[in-house]
Amino acid sequence: MYRPGSVCLAIPGKIVEIDKDHATIDYGDGTKRKANISLVDVKIGDYVLVHAGFAIEVLNEKEAQETLDIFRQMLSYEEE
Amino acid sequence: MRRNKLFSLRDKKLAEEIVSKIKELDINHKFMHVCGTHQDTLVKNGLDSLLKQCGITIIQGPGCPVCVTTPKEIEEMLLIARSGKIVTSFGDMMNVPGEKESLRSIKADGFDVRTVYGIEDAVKIAEENKDKEVVFMAVGFETTAPTTASVILDKPPDNFSILCCHRTIPNALKAIIEMGEIKLNGLIEPGHVSAIIGSKPYEFLSKDYRIPQVVAGFEPIDLLMGCWMLVKQIENNEAFVENEYKRVVHENGNVKAKKILNIIFENCDVKWRGFPIIPNSGLKLKSKYKKYDARKKYEDILAELKNKEFKEPKGCRCGELLRGLITPFDCPLFGKTCTPDNPVGPCMVSIEGSCNIEYRYAD
Numbered sequence: 001m002y003r004p005g006s007v008c009l010a011i012p013g014k015i016v017e018i019d020k021d022h023a024t025i026d027y028g029d030g031t032k033r034k035a036n037i038s039l040v041d042v043k044i045g046d047y048v049l050v051h052a053g054f055a056i057e058v059l060n061e062k063e064a065q066e067t068l069d070i071f072r073q074m075l076s077y078e079e080e
Numbered sequence: 081m082r083r084n085k086l087f088s089l090r091d092k093k094l095a096e097e098i099v100s101k102i103k104e105l106d107i108n109h110k111f112m113h114v115c116g117t118h119q120d121t122l123v124k125n126g127l128d129s130l131l132k133q134c135g136i137t138i139i140q141g142p143g144c145p146v147c148v149t150t151p152k153e154i155e156e157m158l159l160i161a162r163s164g165k166i167v168t169s170f171g172d173m174m175n176v177p178g179e180k181e182s183l184r185s186i187k188a189d190g191f192d193v194r195t196v197y198g199i200e201d202a203v204k205i206a207e208e209n210k211d212k213e214v215v216f217m218a219v220g221f222e223t224t225a226p227t228t229a230s231v232i233l234d235k236p237p238d239n240f241s242i243l244c245c246h247r248t249i250p251n252a253l254k255a256i257i258e259m260g261e262i263k264l265n266g267l268i269e270p271g272h273v274s275a276i277i278g279s280k281p282y283e284f285l286s287k288d289y290r291i292p293q294v295v296a297g298f299e300p301i302d303l304l305m306g307c308w309m310l311v312k313q314i315e316n317n318e319a320f321v322e323n324e325y326k327r328v329v330h331e332n333g334n335v336k337a338k339k340i341l342n343i344i345f346e347n348c349d350v351k352w353r354g355f356p357i358i359p360n361s362g363l364k365l366k367s368k369y370k371k372y373d374a375r376k377k378y379e380d381i382l383a384e385l386k387n388k389e390f391k392e393p394k395g396c397r398c399g400e401l402l403r404g405l406i407t408p409f410d411c412p413l414f415g416k417t418c419t420p421d422n423p424v425g426p427c428m429v430s431i432e433g434s435c436n437i438e439y440r441y442a443d
Contacts (some may be wrong), residue, residue, distance in 0.1 A: 038230050038327045039337040053198030054227040057275040057334050063327035071305050
Protein backbone atom coordinates (compact mmCIF):
# COMPACT_ATOMS: atom_id res chain seq x y z
CA MET A 1 0.00 0.00 0.00
CA TYR A 2 2.96 2.38 0.35
CA ARG A 3 2.83 4.14 -2.98
CA PRO A 4 5.33 6.97 -3.23
CA GLY A 5 3.96 8.12 -6.58
CA SER A 6 0.54 8.94 -5.28
CA VAL A 7 -0.54 12.54 -4.78
CA CYS A 8 -3.75 12.16 -2.81
CA LEU A 9 -3.34 8.97 -0.84
CA ALA A 10 -3.14 9.33 2.94
CA ILE A 11 -2.35 6.56 5.41
CA PRO A 12 -3.29 6.32 9.10
CA GLY A 13 -0.54 5.78 11.66
CA LYS A 14 0.17 6.20 15.36
CA ILE A 15 2.58 8.76 16.78
CA VAL A 16 5.22 6.99 18.86
CA GLU A 17 7.88 9.68 19.21
CA ILE A 18 8.00 13.46 18.77
CA ASP A 19 11.08 15.53 17.96
CA LYS A 20 10.14 19.21 17.40
CA ASP A 21 8.34 19.47 14.03
CA HIS A 22 8.71 15.78 13.21
CA ALA A 23 7.29 12.60 14.67
CA THR A 24 7.93 8.91 14.21
CA ILE A 25 4.79 7.27 12.91
CA ASP A 26 4.04 3.58 13.41
CA TYR A 27 1.89 2.29 10.57
CA GLY A 28 1.04 -0.90 12.42
CA ASP A 29 2.58 -3.28 9.91
CA GLY A 30 6.16 -3.00 11.08
CA THR A 31 6.76 0.19 9.09
CA LYS A 32 7.90 3.27 10.98
CA ARG A 33 8.67 6.53 9.22
CA LYS A 34 9.19 10.16 10.17
CA ALA A 35 6.56 12.72 9.24
CA ASN A 36 6.26 16.46 9.65
CA ILE A 37 3.62 17.38 12.25
CA SER A 38 3.52 21.16 11.84
CA LEU A 39 0.00 21.09 10.35
CA VAL A 40 -1.55 19.38 13.39
CA ASP A 41 -1.57 19.61 17.19
CA VAL A 42 -0.68 16.14 18.43
CA LYS A 43 0.74 14.13 21.29
CA ILE A 44 2.28 10.68 21.54
CA GLY A 45 -0.38 7.99 21.10
CA ASP A 46 -2.54 10.04 18.71
CA TYR A 47 -3.50 8.57 15.36
CA VAL A 48 -2.85 10.78 12.35
CA LEU A 49 -3.40 10.65 8.61
CA VAL A 50 -0.12 10.98 6.74
CA HIS A 51 0.15 12.40 3.22
CA ALA A 52 3.34 13.24 1.29
CA GLY A 53 5.42 13.18 4.47
CA PHE A 54 3.06 15.36 6.53
CA ALA A 55 0.43 14.48 9.13
CA ILE A 56 -2.59 16.30 7.70
CA GLU A 57 -5.24 15.50 10.32
CA VAL A 58 -5.74 13.81 13.68
CA LEU A 59 -8.05 10.79 13.56
CA ASN A 60 -10.95 10.64 15.92
CA GLU A 61 -10.76 7.28 17.69
CA LYS A 62 -14.21 7.57 19.25
CA GLU A 63 -15.83 8.36 15.89
CA ALA A 64 -13.95 5.46 14.31
CA GLN A 65 -15.20 3.04 16.94
CA GLU A 66 -18.76 4.27 16.59
CA THR A 67 -18.93 4.61 12.81
CA LEU A 68 -20.21 1.12 12.06
CA ASP A 69 -22.82 1.33 14.84
CA ILE A 70 -24.02 4.66 13.50
CA PHE A 71 -24.30 3.15 10.01
CA ARG A 72 -26.29 0.20 11.38
CA GLN A 73 -28.62 2.55 13.21
CA MET A 74 -29.14 4.65 10.10
CA LEU A 75 -30.10 1.59 8.09
CA SER A 76 -32.45 0.11 10.68
CA TYR A 77 -34.02 3.50 11.35
CA GLU A 78 -35.24 3.43 7.76
CA GLU A 79 -37.30 0.33 8.49
CA GLU A 80 -39.16 1.73 11.46
CA MET B 81 -0.49 -7.43 7.02
CA ARG B 82 -3.29 -5.19 8.24
CA ARG B 83 -2.58 -1.57 8.95
CA ASN B 84 -4.07 0.09 12.02
CA LYS B 85 -7.21 -1.97 12.36
CA LEU B 86 -9.13 0.67 14.21
CA PHE B 87 -9.43 2.80 11.10
CA SER B 88 -10.11 0.12 8.51
CA LEU B 89 -13.81 -0.43 8.66
CA ARG B 90 -14.81 -3.84 7.39
CA ASP B 91 -18.24 -5.34 7.84
CA LYS B 92 -19.42 -7.58 5.06
CA LYS B 93 -22.90 -8.07 6.43
CA LEU B 94 -23.50 -4.36 6.72
CA ALA B 95 -22.16 -3.82 3.19
CA GLU B 96 -24.56 -6.45 1.85
CA GLU B 97 -27.42 -4.83 3.70
CA ILE B 98 -26.70 -1.42 2.16
CA VAL B 99 -26.53 -2.95 -1.32
CA SER B 100 -29.79 -4.86 -0.91
CA LYS B 101 -31.54 -1.73 0.36
CA ILE B 102 -30.38 0.28 -2.66
CA LYS B 103 -31.38 -2.59 -4.94
CA GLU B 104 -34.96 -2.49 -3.67
CA LEU B 105 -35.33 1.01 -5.07
CA ASP B 106 -36.01 1.56 -8.73
CA ILE B 107 -33.41 4.23 -9.44
CA ASN B 108 -31.15 5.45 -12.21
CA HIS B 109 -28.67 7.92 -10.76
CA LYS B 110 -25.33 9.30 -11.85
CA PHE B 111 -22.87 10.33 -9.14
CA MET B 112 -19.47 11.93 -9.61
CA HIS B 113 -16.51 11.69 -7.30
CA VAL B 114 -13.20 13.51 -7.73
CA CYS B 115 -10.58 11.32 -6.13
CA GLY B 116 -8.21 8.68 -7.41
CA THR B 117 -8.32 6.81 -4.12
CA HIS B 118 -12.13 6.61 -4.35
CA GLN B 119 -11.82 5.25 -7.88
CA ASP B 120 -9.26 2.72 -6.69
CA THR B 121 -11.61 1.46 -3.96
CA LEU B 122 -14.55 1.31 -6.39
CA VAL B 123 -12.74 -0.64 -9.12
CA LYS B 124 -10.54 -2.84 -6.92
CA ASN B 125 -13.54 -4.13 -4.98
CA GLY B 126 -15.88 -4.33 -7.96
CA LEU B 127 -18.19 -1.77 -6.37
CA ASP B 128 -18.55 0.15 -9.63
CA SER B 129 -20.22 -2.77 -11.41
CA LEU B 130 -22.14 -3.81 -8.28
CA LEU B 131 -23.62 -0.32 -7.92
CA LYS B 132 -24.39 -0.18 -11.63
CA GLN B 133 -26.61 -3.23 -11.14
CA CYS B 134 -28.39 -1.24 -8.43
CA GLY B 135 -29.01 1.71 -10.76
CA ILE B 136 -26.08 3.89 -9.70
CA THR B 137 -23.36 4.93 -12.14
CA ILE B 138 -20.32 6.46 -10.49
CA ILE B 139 -17.78 8.37 -12.52
CA GLN B 140 -14.47 9.96 -11.67
CA GLY B 141 -14.41 13.58 -12.69
CA PRO B 142 -11.31 15.80 -12.63
CA GLY B 143 -10.12 14.13 -9.43
CA CYS B 144 -6.51 13.31 -10.16
CA PRO B 145 -4.01 16.12 -9.60
CA VAL B 146 -1.48 14.70 -12.04
CA CYS B 147 -4.15 14.24 -14.73
CA VAL B 148 -5.48 17.80 -14.57
CA THR B 149 -2.01 19.36 -14.73
CA THR B 150 -1.87 21.05 -18.13
CA PRO B 151 0.46 20.41 -21.07
CA LYS B 152 1.82 23.95 -20.53
CA GLU B 153 2.86 23.17 -16.95
CA ILE B 154 4.65 20.02 -18.14
CA GLU B 155 6.52 22.08 -20.76
CA GLU B 156 7.45 24.67 -18.11
CA MET B 157 9.02 21.98 -15.96
CA LEU B 158 10.82 20.41 -18.93
CA LEU B 159 12.25 23.79 -19.92
CA ILE B 160 13.47 24.46 -16.37
CA ALA B 161 15.12 21.01 -16.28
CA ARG B 162 16.76 21.61 -19.66
CA SER B 163 18.24 24.88 -18.35
CA GLY B 164 20.34 22.86 -15.92
CA LYS B 165 18.34 23.09 -12.70
CA ILE B 166 17.63 20.08 -10.51
CA VAL B 167 13.91 19.42 -10.90
CA THR B 168 11.91 17.33 -8.47
CA SER B 169 8.35 16.06 -8.24
CA PHE B 170 6.11 13.16 -7.28
CA GLY B 171 6.72 9.89 -9.12
CA ASP B 172 3.54 10.05 -11.16
CA MET B 173 4.51 13.41 -12.65
CA MET B 174 7.64 11.94 -14.22
CA ASN B 175 5.93 9.91 -16.93
CA VAL B 176 3.33 12.42 -18.09
CA PRO B 177 4.10 13.03 -21.75
CA GLY B 178 4.70 16.60 -22.86
CA GLU B 179 4.64 17.56 -26.54
CA LYS B 180 7.72 15.49 -27.31
CA GLU B 181 9.21 14.42 -24.01
CA SER B 182 8.51 13.61 -20.39
CA LEU B 183 10.58 14.39 -17.29
CA ARG B 184 11.66 10.77 -17.27
CA SER B 185 12.78 10.79 -20.89
CA ILE B 186 14.93 13.90 -20.46
CA LYS B 187 16.44 12.34 -17.34
CA ALA B 188 17.72 9.64 -19.66
CA ASP B 189 19.30 12.46 -21.71
CA GLY B 190 21.32 13.39 -18.63
CA PHE B 191 19.24 16.18 -17.12
CA ASP B 192 18.88 16.18 -13.34
CA VAL B 193 15.32 15.02 -12.63
CA ARG B 194 14.56 13.46 -9.25
CA THR B 195 11.50 11.74 -7.81
CA VAL B 196 10.58 12.72 -4.25
CA TYR B 197 8.01 11.44 -1.77
CA GLY B 198 7.16 14.96 -0.62
CA ILE B 199 8.35 18.55 -0.71
CA GLU B 200 10.61 18.13 2.34
CA ASP B 201 12.78 15.71 0.34
CA ALA B 202 13.13 18.38 -2.36
CA VAL B 203 14.24 20.98 0.22
CA LYS B 204 16.80 18.49 1.51
CA ILE B 205 18.22 18.17 -2.01
CA ALA B 206 18.48 21.99 -2.13
CA GLU B 207 20.31 22.04 1.21
CA GLU B 208 22.75 19.42 -0.01
CA ASN B 209 23.36 21.15 -3.35
CA LYS B 210 23.87 24.80 -2.41
CA ASP B 211 25.67 25.51 -5.69
CA LYS B 212 22.66 24.45 -7.73
CA GLU B 213 19.09 25.60 -8.18
CA VAL B 214 16.39 23.12 -7.13
CA VAL B 215 12.78 23.36 -8.32
CA PHE B 216 9.86 21.34 -6.95
CA MET B 217 6.83 20.85 -9.19
CA ALA B 218 4.09 21.39 -6.63
CA VAL B 219 1.01 19.52 -7.84
CA GLY B 220 -1.95 18.43 -5.77
CA PHE B 221 -5.25 19.59 -4.37
CA GLU B 222 -6.01 20.99 -0.92
CA THR B 223 -4.64 17.78 0.65
CA THR B 224 -1.13 18.50 -0.63
CA ALA B 225 -1.06 22.32 -0.80
CA PRO B 226 -0.62 22.73 3.01
CA THR B 227 2.60 20.66 2.85
CA THR B 228 3.97 23.16 0.33
CA ALA B 229 2.73 26.10 2.41
CA SER B 230 4.31 24.73 5.57
CA VAL B 231 7.71 24.38 3.90
CA ILE B 232 7.61 27.90 2.38
CA LEU B 233 6.64 29.33 5.78
CA ASP B 234 9.75 27.66 7.20
CA LYS B 235 11.95 29.69 4.83
CA PRO B 236 13.71 27.06 2.71
CA PRO B 237 17.14 27.93 1.22
CA ASP B 238 17.34 30.58 -1.55
CA ASN B 239 18.32 28.02 -4.16
CA PHE B 240 14.90 26.37 -3.74
CA SER B 241 11.72 27.32 -5.56
CA ILE B 242 8.40 25.80 -6.61
CA LEU B 243 6.50 25.60 -9.86
CA CYS B 244 3.09 26.00 -8.29
CA CYS B 245 0.42 23.80 -9.90
CA HIS B 246 -1.87 23.44 -6.87
CA ARG B 247 -5.58 23.40 -7.61
CA THR B 248 -8.69 23.52 -5.47
CA ILE B 249 -11.79 21.35 -5.81
CA PRO B 250 -15.03 23.27 -5.04
CA ASN B 251 -15.00 25.65 -8.02
CA ALA B 252 -14.00 22.84 -10.38
CA LEU B 253 -17.21 21.06 -9.32
CA LYS B 254 -19.11 24.26 -9.97
CA ALA B 255 -17.53 24.40 -13.45
CA ILE B 256 -18.63 20.82 -14.19
CA ILE B 257 -22.20 21.65 -13.22
CA GLU B 258 -22.23 25.00 -15.03
CA MET B 259 -20.84 23.52 -18.25
CA GLY B 260 -23.96 21.38 -18.38
CA GLU B 261 -22.43 18.59 -20.47
CA ILE B 262 -23.33 15.97 -17.90
CA LYS B 263 -26.35 15.61 -15.65
CA LEU B 264 -25.33 14.59 -12.14
CA ASN B 265 -27.66 13.50 -9.35
CA GLY B 266 -25.10 13.68 -6.58
CA LEU B 267 -21.49 14.43 -5.69
CA ILE B 268 -19.15 12.30 -3.57
CA GLU B 269 -16.60 14.68 -2.08
CA PRO B 270 -12.99 13.62 -1.54
CA GLY B 271 -12.25 12.65 2.05
CA HIS B 272 -8.69 13.86 2.26
CA VAL B 273 -9.28 17.19 0.52
CA SER B 274 -12.16 17.61 2.96
CA ALA B 275 -9.90 16.73 5.92
CA ILE B 276 -8.23 20.07 5.19
CA ILE B 277 -11.08 22.29 3.97
CA GLY B 278 -13.96 20.71 5.93
CA SER B 279 -17.46 20.18 4.57
CA LYS B 280 -18.56 23.82 4.49
CA PRO B 281 -16.88 24.92 1.23
CA TYR B 282 -19.19 22.57 -0.73
CA GLU B 283 -22.41 23.97 0.73
CA PHE B 284 -22.91 26.60 -2.00
CA LEU B 285 -23.19 23.83 -4.58
CA SER B 286 -26.18 22.23 -2.85
CA LYS B 287 -27.75 25.63 -2.27
CA ASP B 288 -27.21 27.04 -5.76
CA TYR B 289 -27.71 23.88 -7.82
CA ARG B 290 -29.86 21.67 -5.54
CA ILE B 291 -27.35 18.86 -5.74
CA PRO B 292 -26.99 16.30 -2.89
CA GLN B 293 -23.43 15.82 -1.63
CA VAL B 294 -21.63 13.47 0.71
CA VAL B 295 -18.08 13.62 2.05
CA ALA B 296 -16.90 10.01 2.02
CA GLY B 297 -13.99 7.92 3.26
CA PHE B 298 -12.06 5.26 1.37
CA GLU B 299 -13.17 1.89 2.67
CA PRO B 300 -15.71 0.02 0.51
CA ILE B 301 -18.29 0.53 3.25
CA ASP B 302 -17.65 4.29 3.25
CA LEU B 303 -18.51 4.52 -0.44
CA LEU B 304 -21.54 2.26 -0.14
CA MET B 305 -22.82 4.28 2.81
CA GLY B 306 -22.06 7.50 0.90
CA CYS B 307 -24.19 6.27 -2.00
CA TRP B 308 -26.97 5.30 0.41
CA MET B 309 -26.90 8.81 1.92
CA LEU B 310 -27.14 10.41 -1.52
CA VAL B 311 -29.97 8.09 -2.54
CA LYS B 312 -31.90 9.01 0.63
CA GLN B 313 -31.43 12.72 -0.02
CA ILE B 314 -32.79 12.29 -3.54
CA GLU B 315 -35.74 10.21 -2.26
CA ASN B 316 -36.54 12.93 0.28
CA ASN B 317 -36.05 15.69 -2.29
CA GLU B 318 -33.27 17.20 -0.19
CA ALA B 319 -29.91 18.67 -1.16
CA PHE B 320 -27.23 19.29 1.42
CA VAL B 321 -23.68 18.26 2.38
CA GLU B 322 -23.64 15.11 4.51
CA ASN B 323 -20.49 13.91 6.23
CA GLU B 324 -20.00 10.15 6.16
CA TYR B 325 -16.30 10.43 7.10
CA LYS B 326 -16.64 11.96 10.56
CA ARG B 327 -13.73 9.98 11.95
CA VAL B 328 -11.47 12.26 9.89
CA VAL B 329 -13.40 15.23 8.52
CA HIS B 330 -14.67 18.10 10.66
CA GLU B 331 -17.11 20.72 9.46
CA ASN B 332 -14.38 23.37 9.56
CA GLY B 333 -11.57 21.10 8.41
CA ASN B 334 -8.02 21.43 9.69
CA VAL B 335 -8.00 25.02 10.93
CA LYS B 336 -4.24 25.13 11.44
CA ALA B 337 -3.53 23.92 7.89
CA LYS B 338 -6.06 26.36 6.42
CA LYS B 339 -4.40 29.23 8.29
CA ILE B 340 -0.98 28.34 6.85
CA LEU B 341 -2.52 28.03 3.36
CA ASN B 342 -3.94 31.55 3.67
CA ILE B 343 -0.60 32.99 4.79
CA ILE B 344 1.28 31.60 1.79
CA PHE B 345 -1.19 31.36 -1.09
CA GLU B 346 -3.87 33.38 -2.80
CA ASN B 347 -6.57 32.08 -5.12
CA CYS B 348 -6.15 32.39 -8.85
CA ASP B 349 -7.91 31.44 -12.07
CA VAL B 350 -6.30 28.45 -13.70
CA LYS B 351 -6.79 26.09 -16.62
CA TRP B 352 -7.34 22.40 -15.89
CA ARG B 353 -6.58 19.76 -18.51
CA GLY B 354 -9.75 19.20 -20.53
CA PHE B 355 -11.34 22.38 -19.17
CA PRO B 356 -11.21 26.07 -19.96
CA ILE B 357 -9.84 28.44 -17.29
CA ILE B 358 -11.80 27.82 -14.08
CA PRO B 359 -12.17 30.95 -11.92
CA ASN B 360 -10.71 30.68 -8.42
CA SER B 361 -9.65 27.08 -8.78
CA GLY B 362 -5.90 27.47 -8.35
CA LEU B 363 -3.40 28.64 -5.77
CA LYS B 364 -0.43 30.92 -6.34
CA LEU B 365 2.25 32.19 -3.99
CA LYS B 366 1.54 35.61 -2.52
CA SER B 367 3.97 38.28 -3.78
CA LYS B 368 5.71 38.32 -0.40
CA TYR B 369 7.02 34.82 -1.23
CA LYS B 370 7.90 35.50 -4.88
CA LYS B 371 11.53 34.52 -4.36
CA TYR B 372 10.26 30.93 -4.12
CA ASP B 373 8.11 31.26 -7.26
CA ALA B 374 9.89 29.49 -10.12
CA ARG B 375 7.66 31.29 -12.67
CA LYS B 376 9.02 34.65 -11.43
CA LYS B 377 12.57 33.44 -10.77
CA TYR B 378 12.91 31.91 -14.24
CA GLU B 379 10.70 34.31 -16.19
CA ASP B 380 13.39 34.64 -18.88
CA ILE B 381 13.70 30.89 -19.37
CA LEU B 382 9.93 30.43 -19.50
CA ALA B 383 9.31 33.45 -21.79
CA GLU B 384 9.25 31.29 -24.92
CA LEU B 385 6.13 29.47 -23.68
CA LYS B 386 4.19 32.66 -23.04
CA ASN B 387 1.87 32.85 -26.06
CA LYS B 388 2.27 29.30 -27.22
CA GLU B 389 -0.77 27.08 -27.78
CA PHE B 390 -0.53 23.58 -26.38
CA LYS B 391 -2.26 20.61 -27.87
CA GLU B 392 -3.35 17.42 -26.16
CA PRO B 393 -1.53 14.28 -27.36
CA LYS B 394 -2.95 13.03 -30.68
CA GLY B 395 -6.04 10.87 -30.22
CA CYS B 396 -5.95 11.26 -26.42
CA ARG B 397 -9.39 11.60 -24.82
CA CYS B 398 -8.25 12.40 -21.27
CA GLY B 399 -10.04 15.76 -21.46
CA GLU B 400 -13.45 14.17 -22.04
CA LEU B 401 -12.69 11.54 -19.41
CA LEU B 402 -11.86 14.22 -16.82
CA ARG B 403 -15.16 15.98 -17.60
CA GLY B 404 -16.96 12.70 -16.93
CA LEU B 405 -18.22 12.32 -20.49
CA ILE B 406 -16.58 8.99 -21.34
CA THR B 407 -15.08 5.96 -19.60
CA PRO B 408 -11.60 4.59 -20.37
CA PHE B 409 -13.27 1.87 -22.47
CA ASP B 410 -14.67 4.53 -24.83
CA CYS B 411 -11.16 5.62 -25.80
CA PRO B 412 -9.82 3.71 -28.81
CA LEU B 413 -6.26 4.04 -27.48
CA PHE B 414 -7.04 2.42 -24.09
CA GLY B 415 -5.00 -0.74 -23.52
CA LYS B 416 -3.82 -0.72 -27.14
CA THR B 417 -1.43 2.10 -27.96
CA CYS B 418 -1.91 3.58 -24.48
CA THR B 419 -0.71 1.47 -21.53
CA PRO B 420 1.00 2.28 -18.21
CA ASP B 421 4.36 1.35 -19.75
CA ASN B 422 3.74 3.52 -22.77
CA PRO B 423 1.11 6.09 -21.78
CA VAL B 424 -0.32 8.57 -24.27
CA GLY B 425 -2.23 10.66 -21.75
CA PRO B 426 -1.91 11.41 -18.03
CA CYS B 427 -4.96 9.33 -16.98
CA MET B 428 -2.97 6.23 -17.95
CA VAL B 429 0.17 7.49 -16.19
CA SER B 430 -1.09 8.33 -12.73
CA ILE B 431 -2.09 5.60 -10.31
CA GLU B 432 -4.98 7.93 -9.52
CA GLY B 433 -6.08 8.19 -13.14
CA SER B 434 -9.16 6.25 -14.31
CA CYS B 435 -7.36 4.57 -17.21
CA ASN B 436 -4.45 3.39 -15.08
CA ILE B 437 -6.84 2.03 -12.43
CA GLU B 438 -9.01 0.18 -14.98
CA TYR B 439 -5.91 -1.24 -16.67
CA ARG B 440 -4.38 -2.35 -13.37
CA TYR B 441 -7.44 -4.22 -12.11
CA ALA B 442 -8.54 -5.66 -15.47
CA ASP B 443 -9.03 -9.43 -15.41
